[in-house]
Amino acid sequence: MTSFLIPCSLFPVPCSLFPTVLFKLYFLFQKNILEVINMVYLPDTLELTINLSDEQFFQLCQDNRDLRFERTSEGYLIIMSPTGGNTGRRNIKLSTQLELWSSQMKLGVAFDSNTGFKLPNGANRSPDASWIKRERWEELTPEQQDKFVPLCPDFV
Structure with a gap:
């Protein structure tokens, strides 16, 4: 229900x-x-x-x-509901820093606030910014990568 x-x-x-x-x-x-x-x-x-x-x-x-x-x-x-202006500014700065770090380190992949995750407890959540280790991401099928990611992010 x-x-x-x-x-x-x-x-x-x-x-x-x-x-x-x-x-x-x-x-x-x-x-x-x-x-x-x-x-x-x-x-x-x-x-x-x-x-x-x-x-x-x-x-x-x-x-x-x-x-x-x-x-x-x-x-x-x-x-x-949508965020306010100041929250949106903080979110974009956080997401940008996470993506830059992720691209430089090449240890995993970063996601923005629009990415849905199917968590082990059954919830579907979209954190402001998140990151998953590359090995975990690459274990997923292309279909799993295209839908809500069936993993709990390693960093949110």
């Missing part, structure tokens, strides 16, 4: 108002009339339950490349 955890920061209106706005728009579209509708409030996190296999989760991510998903070991699907 997988649940979607949707942070309120993804909505262009306050989370507590989102269902009201959505419901009002739907109601007005269906009935074509203006009418006051009772307020409906949601908790800070919206939880929807759905079953997703590993392949379905991968396909969901491929079909929605403008969103970033992670999945916990319990099966909760987390929609990640």
Whole structure:
């Protein structure tokens, strides 16, 4: 069983108002009339339950490349919000330094924040920057290298 955890920061209106706005728009579209509708409030996190296999989760991510998903070991699907400017600047500096070191040392391969890893506990995570020893990377099949990497990185 997988649940979607949707942070309120993804909505262009306050989370507590989102269902009201959505419901009002739907109601007005269906009935074509203006009418006051009772307020409906949601908790800070919206939880929807759905079953997703590993392949379905991968396909969901491929079909929605403008969103970033992670999945916990319990099966909760987390929609990640974008970072702020300062965090983005720190992340690119970290990723650049890691890649430069990795290229110079030739001991492994570096990955950016878009790389998904299928961890031994069943979670799918995308660290800001990560690195895997070359031997471990080369043991993977081309298909495993193209999908979510079925390894825990050696460095994150």
